[in-house]
Structures are given as C-alpha cells and as structure tokens.
Amino acid sequence: MKKESAEHADHHEHDHSHHEGHKHDEHHHDEHMGGGHEHHHHGDFKKLFFGSLPLGIPILILSPLMGITLPFQFTFPYSDILVAILSTILLAYGGRTFYQGAIAEFKQKAPGMMALVSLGISVSYIYSVYAVVTAYLTGNTMMDFFFEFASLILIMLLGHWIEMKAVGEAGDAQQSLAELIPKEAALVKEDDSIEKRPVSELKKGDLVRVQAGENIPADGKVVRGESRVNEALLTGESKLVEKKVEDKVIGGSTNGDAALFIEVSETGDQSFISQVQNLIREAQNQPSHAENLANKVAGWLFYIALGVSIVAFVVWLILADLQTAVRFTVTTLVIACPHALGLAIPLVVARSTSLGASRGLLVKDREALELANKADIMVLDKTGTLTTGTFEVLDVQVLNESYAKEKVIGLLAGIESGSSHPIAKSIVAYSKAADVKPVAFDSVSIISGSGVEGESAGKHYQLLSQKSYGKDLNIDIPTGATVSILIEEGQAIGMVALGDELKATSADLIKTLKEQGIEALMATGDNEAAAKAIADELGISYVSNQSPQDKYNLVEKLKKEGKTVIMVGDGVNDAPPLALADVGLAVGAGTQVAIDSADVVLTQSDPGDIAAFIELAQKTTRKMNENLLWGAGYNFIAIPLAAGILAPIGFTLSPAVGAILMSLSTVIVAINALFLRLDDKK
Incomplete structure (x- = not known):
C-alpha cells in the first residue's frame, strides 16, 4: 500500500513522527551452534551447566589430570568406581545435548564442533571405564581420562551458555505489530448508538468511531469527520497526514485531534499490518548465508583427529602392542578436543556484547558482526535515523x-x-x-x-x-x-x-562509510523534496516515497545483485527490510516491532553509534579469527605429536604435556578476548 503524498501546502501538515522503540526476531543464531540445538536458548545451557557442576566437580577432584595428581586432588579406595558412576550420569545428563548436535551435524553431512566434542567425550569415557574395569580384573593400573572427560563437558556447556546469553533471546515482531491494533472498536449502529465490539468481529462495511488519540482498529475510509493521523509507525512518513471524507486510513495508525467515523474496508489477513507481518515472517524464514568458521574448523579437526588416531592405532599396534596403540589413539582424540576452540568464539562474543552494551550497541545476532565486515551497501532510513x-x-x-x-x-x-x-x-x-x-x-x-x-x-x-x-x-x-x-x-x-x-553525527557517519568502502543509500517514506535536500547535504544517493513493500523490494534486489546489505531504520515500515537485510540495525527509541526485527539495536539514536558498530564488528571479527587460530593452531601441532609422529627420534608428547598445552591455549584465548577495546566516543 502506498502512502499518500506528503506534499501538502498547509504548513501545519509538516509534523513529526513520534517514534517509539524497536528491535528483532532472531531467525538464525542457533544455526551457529551446530544443528543440534536449534531449540535451545541460554536458559537450557545455564540449567545444563549448573546441573552438571555437582557431578563434574567430584570427578575433577577424584581424577588425576592425564596421570598427574594436582594439589587439590585426592583418592580413596574405590573412588575410581564412584568417578565412573558419576561420569556415566554426567554423560547422560550433560553430554546428551552434544550427541543430539552431532546427530544433526551428521544428518547435514557436516560434522563440526558437536561431532568433535561427542567423539572426545565418548572415547575418553569408554576408554576410562575400560581402564577402571581392567584395573580391577587384572590388577594392572591403567591411566584414565575422566578428568578430561568432565572438564570438556563443563567447559563446552559453559561456552555455549555464555554464547547463547550473549546472543540474547528472541523478540516477537509479529506480536509487537499486533499490539498496535486496539482490542476493541466502537461500532456505530444504525440508530447512531455506539456499541463496543472486539476488533476480531469487525466486518467489511462496518462503521466505527475513532476518538482523538485512539489507534485506528482496521483499514478503511473516512465517511465523517476531519483529523490528522500519525502514520509514522507504519509508513515512516514524518508528518501527520490530513484525513477528510473519502480518505483511506490504516489500522494501527493513531488518530490525532478530532473524532473520525471510518467505514471498514479490510480486516484480518488482508489488512496492511497483516501484510507487514507476513513480510517479516518471510524475511525471518530466509536462511542465513554465513557459515560459522569455528564449526568449520572443528569439522576439519574432526576428520584430521579421526584420521590421525586411526593411523596411530594401526602403526603402534604393529610397532608395539594393543595397550600402547590404544593409549596413543585416546591421547590423540582427547588432545584434539576443542577446549580452546569451544571458548574461542563465546568469550569474544561475551566481551564484544558487554563492550557494545556499554556504548548502547545491543548486538542480538552474533552473525551481524561477521557480516558487517563484508558489507557493500548501507540502506538508511531518513526520519529519526539521519535526521532528528x-x-x-x-x-x-x-x-x-x-x-x-x-x-x-x-x-x-x-x-x-x-x-x-x-x-x-x-x-x-x-x-x-x-x-x-x-x-x-x-x-x-x-x-x-x-x-x-x-x-x-x-x-x-x-x-x-x-x-x-x-x-x-x-x-x-x-x-x-x-x-x-x-x-x-x-x-x-x-x-x-x-x-x-540532520543529526550532528550524520555527516561523520557518511564519511566513515566512505572510508570503509560501504556505499550509503537513503530510503525514505518522505517526499522527493525533503529526501533530495537531506541526500544532497550528505552527498549520498536516495530513493523517496518508499512504502514498506518498496523498501523490502529494494533490499531484496540489492541482495540478488550479490551485495551484503546493512539496513538501518526505526519504524514499523522498516521491520520487513530490517529482517531481510544481512544486518538489520534498529536505531534508538524507535518502534518495538523494528527492534524485534533487527540484529542490532542502537539505543541512543546517534548515527555516530552506527560507525561505532562498524568498528565493533571489525575488531570483534579480528579477535574471533585470532582466537580460532590459537584454538585450532595448537591442535594442528599437538595432534601429530600426541599420535607419536616424533617417537622414532625419541620425542613423544606425554598426555600431561598435552593437557598443559590444552590449558595454555584456553588461557591465551581468554586473555586475547579481554583485549577487545573500542575507541573512546568523540
């Protein structure tokens, strides 16, 4: 539906929109985590982590770390049996989510983090139980890996909880939109009396009265009365729109200063607001294109660890005996477990999220930070975004x-x-x-x-x-x-x-975008004259008189051209393109529904914060890549050594040294994440 032209002569027409508050339904962040827990949110991982802790702590205290007894550890007769029982419960409770994830990854023919973790916990658990049983049957003490098994489950659950918490819980854009429509309408009966009627029962042709200040219950046309209507939440038009007899009105818009009598023309699914809801739904159901690099790396590690451990098993079986072969194989698989890799991304996300939040940048979808680095074009709304x-x-x-x-x-x-x-x-x-x-x-x-x-x-x-x-x-x-x-x-x-x-920092934002090689395009519901004036002042290209469908089509067209699109907006009309764009940035105290539809919310309506988001995106992605290098890099060195590749020259990596290396890479990853900083606000 096109909005009416705003070029009215009466200077009173030139009114401003009262934007309210706005954000977005995450449509894909769970995919990052490996297919197995699309339905988890951070509450699940928090529960799993704290539920696993009472099982994990006794295991860590009662099990030596890869053969070394740490100061806090002790054992007593049959403590290894207690450890085996606790580990079995921990495997069933805390490990289940990783197996579900691994199954989903295998179904997608893309083993990744979940497959690698599942392999590590399975091998360390099975071998450790075998070691305990053998020790009691034969009297020969064998080294077990219960410490590594428990620490891996706890660290991975913690990592996932941090990550899901940082990513945030989904909003519901459709619900926010629906709330713009009042629950009841004042139906005018034939004798001119008024009857309150649920909006859901309104039919085409019904006559309703809308008092000043009330939201209009359904699409229709004015049959009596004159008023000004605020359609800013729906069309983005910055001026109050004059409405007189025969003019069309949109359900959900706010009546201004006089009563209007409206004949209902569209209700339910056919209404303007429903069409916007459908656009949002459509946009949010589009799959995400970015692949999670950590998952990819974990996928490579899965195949490498599996391949190396099989080779190690066969070679050591020939060169030595079964026990030696099993020890090298298990050491290889346990060392390959991605402790550091599992925390590499969540720690950066947690740091980046808190850093962003302190600057009013609420990042709801981690992928937005990765995608913003590849952005080719930023589509900007005018009113309330670039202008006051x-x-x-x-x-x-x-x-x-x-x-x-x-x-x-x-x-x-x-x-x-x-x-x-x-x-x-x-x-x-x-x-x-x-x-x-x-x-x-x-x-x-x-x-x-x-x-x-x-x-x-x-x-x-x-x-x-x-x-x-x-x-x-x-x-x-x-x-x-x-x-x-x-x-x-x-x-x-x-x-x-x-x-x-124009907002004070709008020109600086455009300068920053040009420096970053990101094209700026203003898309506004305002008329040609108002749009041209602002675009000329900023030196950017523009499109005017844009309806929600137009903006949606614009983003769709740019994406089809292969461009990575950042959309910045703050009205309900921006919700569909915000959801469809690779990165949706909702600015300031805009409407709740636009916030629900965005990947990132900038709470302060300051264009300077858009530039800060671009900076945060670049620095966060750089830290993620550095951490992936540390987290995976140690594995590429440790795996061959654990398999005994240098044994012929007398160098074997003892499990203890492997464990120290593993811990060290985790510490390095954590410290590196903390060094993520943003430049001071000018």
Whole structure:
C-alpha cells in the first residue's frame, strides 16, 4: 500500500513522527551452534551447566589430570568406581545435548564442533571405564581420562551458555505489530448508538468511531469527520497526514485531534499490518548465508583427529602392542578436543556484547558482526535515523525593514499560540527561547490548505505556506526547509523556516562509510523534496516515497545483485527490510516491532553509534579469527605429536604435556578476548 503524498501546502501538515522503540526476531543464531540445538536458548545451557557442576566437580577432584595428581586432588579406595558412576550420569545428563548436535551435524553431512566434542567425550569415557574395569580384573593400573572427560563437558556447556546469553533471546515482531491494533472498536449502529465490539468481529462495511488519540482498529475510509493521523509507525512518513471524507486510513495508525467515523474496508489477513507481518515472517524464514568458521574448523579437526588416531592405532599396534596403540589413539582424540576452540568464539562474543552494551550497541545476532565486515551497501532510513525527526525553527527573517525581528517572532508566536500542532509548538518554543512574548490575537482561524489568519490590534495577519503565498521572495532558505510567510494587510513582513534537522553525527557517519568502502543509500517514506535536500547535504544517493513493500523490494534486489546489505531504520515500515537485510540495525527509541526485527539495536539514536558498530564488528571479527587460530593452531601441532609422529627420534608428547598445552591455549584465548577495546566516543 502506498502512502499518500506528503506534499501538502498547509504548513501545519509538516509534523513529526513520534517514534517509539524497536528491535528483532532472531531467525538464525542457533544455526551457529551446530544443528543440534536449534531449540535451545541460554536458559537450557545455564540449567545444563549448573546441573552438571555437582557431578563434574567430584570427578575433577577424584581424577588425576592425564596421570598427574594436582594439589587439590585426592583418592580413596574405590573412588575410581564412584568417578565412573558419576561420569556415566554426567554423560547422560550433560553430554546428551552434544550427541543430539552431532546427530544433526551428521544428518547435514557436516560434522563440526558437536561431532568433535561427542567423539572426545565418548572415547575418553569408554576408554576410562575400560581402564577402571581392567584395573580391577587384572590388577594392572591403567591411566584414565575422566578428568578430561568432565572438564570438556563443563567447559563446552559453559561456552555455549555464555554464547547463547550473549546472543540474547528472541523478540516477537509479529506480536509487537499486533499490539498496535486496539482490542476493541466502537461500532456505530444504525440508530447512531455506539456499541463496543472486539476488533476480531469487525466486518467489511462496518462503521466505527475513532476518538482523538485512539489507534485506528482496521483499514478503511473516512465517511465523517476531519483529523490528522500519525502514520509514522507504519509508513515512516514524518508528518501527520490530513484525513477528510473519502480518505483511506490504516489500522494501527493513531488518530490525532478530532473524532473520525471510518467505514471498514479490510480486516484480518488482508489488512496492511497483516501484510507487514507476513513480510517479516518471510524475511525471518530466509536462511542465513554465513557459515560459522569455528564449526568449520572443528569439522576439519574432526576428520584430521579421526584420521590421525586411526593411523596411530594401526602403526603402534604393529610397532608395539594393543595397550600402547590404544593409549596413543585416546591421547590423540582427547588432545584434539576443542577446549580452546569451544571458548574461542563465546568469550569474544561475551566481551564484544558487554563492550557494545556499554556504548548502547545491543548486538542480538552474533552473525551481524561477521557480516558487517563484508558489507557493500548501507540502506538508511531518513526520519529519526539521519535526521532528528522533530521539526524545529531553523531561521526567522524580517522581510520589511520597518519591523524588528522580535516583533516578527512575537507575531508568529501569537498567531500560532492557540494551536496544539507540533509545528506551532516549535514556533512558540522558539519565541520562548528568544525571550519574546507572543503578541495577543483576537481571533485565529485556519485557512483550509494554506495556513492560518487572525486579527491583532485591528490589523489582519496571515501565516501562509510559501506555495500558497505564490510570489517569489528573494530569500536564502535552509536546505530542505519548509517555509511559511507572515503577511500583514497583504504585505509580507517575515518568514519562518522549519526543518527536520540532520543529526550532528550524520555527516561523520557518511564519511566513515566512505572510508570503509560501504556505499550509503537513503530510503525514505518522505517526499522527493525533503529526501533530495537531506541526500544532497550528505552527498549520498536516495530513493523517496518508499512504502514498506518498496523498501523490502529494494533490499531484496540489492541482495540478488550479490551485495551484503546493512539496513538501518526505526519504524514499523522498516521491520520487513530490517529482517531481510544481512544486518538489520534498529536505531534508538524507535518502534518495538523494528527492534524485534533487527540484529542490532542502537539505543541512543546517534548515527555516530552506527560507525561505532562498524568498528565493533571489525575488531570483534579480528579477535574471533585470532582466537580460532590459537584454538585450532595448537591442535594442528599437538595432534601429530600426541599420535607419536616424533617417537622414532625419541620425542613423544606425554598426555600431561598435552593437557598443559590444552590449558595454555584456553588461557591465551581468554586473555586475547579481554583485549577487545573500542575507541573512546568523540
């Protein structure tokens, strides 16, 4: 549905939108984790972790670490049997999620982190139980791997909990949209009496009354009354839209200052809001394209560890005996377990998330940080994103030398002081700030479609839009401003320019984007003139008069061209493209539904924060890659050594040294994550 053109002559039309608050339904972050726990959220991992802790701690205390007894460890008769029992319970309780994940990975023919963890815990568990049973049957003490088994499960559960917590819980965009529609409507019956009726029972052709300040219950057309309606949440249009008989209205928009009688034209699935909901659903169901690198690395490690351990088993079986072969095989598989790799990403995510949050950057989908690095184009909404979204007096000029500026300001404030429209309020606020008292007017009335007129001290005044005034005045007008002319007895005596001002940091943002090689494209529901003025000032390309469907189509077209798209917006109309874009950035106190549809929420409506997000994305991705290198790199060295590749020259990696290496790589990964920093805000 296209919104009505906003180029009305009446200067009161130029109103601002009251954006509310906005965010997004994560559609894919669980895929990062390996297919096995799409349905988990951080509450599940928290529960699993804390449920596994009472089982894991006794195991760690009662089991030597790869043959070395640490200071906090002790044993007593049959403690190894207790450890084996506790490990069996831990495997069933804490390990189950990894097996589910591994099964899903194998189904997708893409073994990754879950397969590797499952392999490590299975081999260490089976071998350790075998070692305990053999020790009691034969009297020969064999080394077990219960410590490694328990620590791996606990560390991986902790890593997943940190990650899921950082990623955040999903919002519900459809629900937020539905809440814009009131629950009840005032149905006008044939005898003109009013009956309250649930909105769900409204039918095409019903007549409803909507009082000032109420949300309109359904799409329809005005049959009685005149008012101004705020459609900003739905169309992104920054001005209140005049509605009179025969004009169409959208369900969910807010009626302004007078009662309207509306004949219902669309309800339920056919309504505008339902169509926006469908667009969001469609966008969110589109699969994510980015693959999780840690999972890929874990996949390589899975095959490498499996291959090396099989080779090691066969070679040592030939060179030595079965026990030696089993020991080298198990050591290889246990050392391959990705302790550091499992924490490499979650630790950076946790650091990045808290760092971002302290700057008002709420990252809901980790993938957004990775994708932002590859971005080719950023599609920006205008109102409330690049501009303040509120109309302000940019300039007052005197057009007749016999008048002082104070007198003109006083007359402007006087003729507007009886009006509650935001434009009028901004003029009155301007006079107050300038310490000018409004001139008293005897009567003020609206000139339909042109402006206002009134009498003061026996003189007739008019405040008309530039279009209605019709004469060319040789005056400098601020870019993109709306101009009204003050007329006394037919003579122009003053001019007021009002504009939706650019935010202070908008120009810096565009500069940053250019430096990063990201193209900026402004897509706005506003009219051509308002859009061109802002785009020219920033030196960027633009498209105007964009309906929600247009913006959605624009993002879809850019993606089909193979571009990675960041969408920045803050209205309900931005929700579908926010969800469809590779990265959706919801700006500021916009609507709840746009927040539900975004990957990242910038709480402060400051374009400078968009630049900070790009910086955070780059630094976070760099840290992730460094950590992956550490986490996996140690394995590429340790696995062959654990398999005994240097045994012929007398060098074998004892399990104890392997364990120290494993711990060391985990510590390095943790410290590296903490070094993630953002530049101070200018």
